Amino acid sequence: MTSISRRDFVRGAASIPLSLWLMKRLGAQPARVRYDARSSKGVEMLRIYAGAVKAMQGLPETDPSNWTFQWYTHFVKNSTSKSAEVQRVFGSGSSPHKALAEAMWNTCQAHSGQNENLFLPWHRMYVLYFEDIIRAVSKRDDFTLPYWNYSASGPTHGVLPPQFLDPADPVFGPLYVAERNPLANNGKPIDEGQPNDPLGLQALSQAQYSPQGAVQGFCLALDSGLHGNIHVLTGNTVNMGRVPWAARDPIFWLHHCNIDRLWASWNANGGVNPQEAWGDDTFVFADAKGEKVTAKVSDYFDIAKLGYSYERLEPKPRTMLSAKAAARKPRRLSRVTAATGVALGAKPVRVQLEAAAPAVPAQNSESLPLIRAVSALQPDQRLLLVLSKLSTQGQPAVLYHVYLELPEKENPKGGEYHVGTISFFDAEHLDHGSGGAHVMPEDKFYSFDVTDLLGRLSKSRTLSEKPSVTLVPAGEAAGDARPVVGSIELLQQ
Known part of the structure; x- marks a missing residue:
C-alpha cells in the first residue's frame, strides 16, 4: 500500500489524487457496506454512532471532530452569524483550526442560492468525511453510517428508528433531540394525516440529472421534494425544519445517507451524472485527523471508487x-398573472390561471389554448404545472399541498385533483457567509406532471380554459412566515 506522510498529505491536500487518499484511508479492504438502520447490522452501527455522538459533543469546540464544528459545516445557527461564532470559539488570534472553520462552515450547497447540481455531491462529501470522523472517535474502523429508509412500505413508513426516541436510554440516549415534531418523537409516521404520499420516490423516475425546460431532473426533484419534505415533517425551526439548525440532529446524517443511497440507486438504474464545468468545483472538509482536505466534486460521483456500497x-x-x-423547449399554456406572486398563509389559497397569450393556430406558436393543447398532445409530450420563485421570511413549518381544478366544495384531502407537495425549507432568506441575503434562485422550481389529470378532465368536459390551482397548508402554518409562490405556470413539453 502506498504510504503518505501526514505532513506530505496536508501540504498536497488540494493536488493529491483521490485514489491515493482513498488508498491511505481504506487500504486494500473491500468496500464497506452501509446498512438499513432497522437491520441487525444497522442497529449495531447505531450503537457505535450513539457513543460517538456523545463523545463528539464533549470535545473542545475548536476540534474539527466536535459535534458543533461538524453541524456548522452545513450552516451556522441563524440566531447568530458565522463570523460571530468563529470569533466566539477561536478568539481573535489565528490557528489552523480557525482557518479550517472559516473555510468549512456555511458551505452547504444548493440551499442558499448556489448551483442546484451541487446538492447531491456536496452532501455526499459531507457524509463521507463525517463517517470517517465517527470511525476515529469510536475507534471502530468497521463503522458505516446507517440509512433511514422512511419511504419503506408497511409499519415503518415515515417512522424514526426507535433508537432515536428515548432520552433516558443508557446507550441510545444521545440520539434523542427534543426539538422534533411530536409525531417524530412519538414514534408515529411523520406523514400521518398528509394527503397521498409526500415520502414517495417519484424523483427516481427522472431521466436526467439536471433541469431541462420544465422538467426538474433527478437532483432538483429529490432535493425540493422528498428531501425537503423529510426536513419539514421531522423537526421544528430549531431542528431539522430549518437549514441553519438541521445538522444539529443526529437523524440528519441518516437522512442524508438515505438521500445518497437514492442517488446511488438512480445511477444503478441507468441515471448518468453530468460532466459539466461545475464538476471541477472544490470544497474543504476536515478528515478524521482534523486536517484539511480539498475535495473536487467530480471525484465523488461513483461510490464504488469511494469504497462503500449500500445494503x-x-x-x-x-x-x-x-x-x-x-x-x-417548453410551451407556456397558462399562468398566474399577479405581479407579486401568490401569498400563502394558514388557510387554503385558490388562484386562477390565465391564458398565456391569445390563441394562435400555428404549431410553432409560443402558446396554445389549454383544451386544444390537451387534445393535440403527442404520446411523448407532457403537461407540467410549474411553481417557482418561492420565498419566505421564516419557516411556515408545514408542507403545502397543490391541487389543480379542485371543485370548490371538494374536501382537499388528496384525491384525483392532488398533484403534489411543496415546502419552503430552502426558500428562506439566509446569509451564507458572504454578507448578502439569498433566496431560492429562479431556475429552482417544482414541476408536477398533470397530463393524466388534464386528460381525464378534458374527456369529461370539466376542464376550464382558466383552470384553478389551490394551495393548502397541511397543518397550522406559522403566522409570521409570509411564504410566497412567485410564479405558477402550466407548460407543455
Missing part, C-alpha cells in the same frame, strides 16, 4: 419523461 438499492421505476421530450 439495498431501490429498483428502477417507470421513466416519467423521455430524454428526447425533456430536451424540447
Whole structure:
C-alpha cells in the first residue's frame, strides 16, 4: 500500500489524487457496506454512532471532530452569524483550526442560492468525511453510517428508528433531540394525516440529472421534494425544519445517507451524472485527523471508487419523461398573472390561471389554448404545472399541498385533483457567509406532471380554459412566515 506522510498529505491536500487518499484511508479492504438502520447490522452501527455522538459533543469546540464544528459545516445557527461564532470559539488570534472553520462552515450547497447540481455531491462529501470522523472517535474502523429508509412500505413508513426516541436510554440516549415534531418523537409516521404520499420516490423516475425546460431532473426533484419534505415533517425551526439548525440532529446524517443511497440507486438504474464545468468545483472538509482536505466534486460521483456500497438499492421505476421530450423547449399554456406572486398563509389559497397569450393556430406558436393543447398532445409530450420563485421570511413549518381544478366544495384531502407537495425549507432568506441575503434562485422550481389529470378532465368536459390551482397548508402554518409562490405556470413539453 502506498504510504503518505501526514505532513506530505496536508501540504498536497488540494493536488493529491483521490485514489491515493482513498488508498491511505481504506487500504486494500473491500468496500464497506452501509446498512438499513432497522437491520441487525444497522442497529449495531447505531450503537457505535450513539457513543460517538456523545463523545463528539464533549470535545473542545475548536476540534474539527466536535459535534458543533461538524453541524456548522452545513450552516451556522441563524440566531447568530458565522463570523460571530468563529470569533466566539477561536478568539481573535489565528490557528489552523480557525482557518479550517472559516473555510468549512456555511458551505452547504444548493440551499442558499448556489448551483442546484451541487446538492447531491456536496452532501455526499459531507457524509463521507463525517463517517470517517465517527470511525476515529469510536475507534471502530468497521463503522458505516446507517440509512433511514422512511419511504419503506408497511409499519415503518415515515417512522424514526426507535433508537432515536428515548432520552433516558443508557446507550441510545444521545440520539434523542427534543426539538422534533411530536409525531417524530412519538414514534408515529411523520406523514400521518398528509394527503397521498409526500415520502414517495417519484424523483427516481427522472431521466436526467439536471433541469431541462420544465422538467426538474433527478437532483432538483429529490432535493425540493422528498428531501425537503423529510426536513419539514421531522423537526421544528430549531431542528431539522430549518437549514441553519438541521445538522444539529443526529437523524440528519441518516437522512442524508438515505438521500445518497437514492442517488446511488438512480445511477444503478441507468441515471448518468453530468460532466459539466461545475464538476471541477472544490470544497474543504476536515478528515478524521482534523486536517484539511480539498475535495473536487467530480471525484465523488461513483461510490464504488469511494469504497462503500449500500445494503439495498431501490429498483428502477417507470421513466416519467423521455430524454428526447425533456430536451424540447417548453410551451407556456397558462399562468398566474399577479405581479407579486401568490401569498400563502394558514388557510387554503385558490388562484386562477390565465391564458398565456391569445390563441394562435400555428404549431410553432409560443402558446396554445389549454383544451386544444390537451387534445393535440403527442404520446411523448407532457403537461407540467410549474411553481417557482418561492420565498419566505421564516419557516411556515408545514408542507403545502397543490391541487389543480379542485371543485370548490371538494374536501382537499388528496384525491384525483392532488398533484403534489411543496415546502419552503430552502426558500428562506439566509446569509451564507458572504454578507448578502439569498433566496431560492429562479431556475429552482417544482414541476408536477398533470397530463393524466388534464386528460381525464378534458374527456369529461370539466376542464376550464382558466383552470384553478389551490394551495393548502397541511397543518397550522406559522403566522409570521409570509411564504410566497412567485410564479405558477402550466407548460407543455
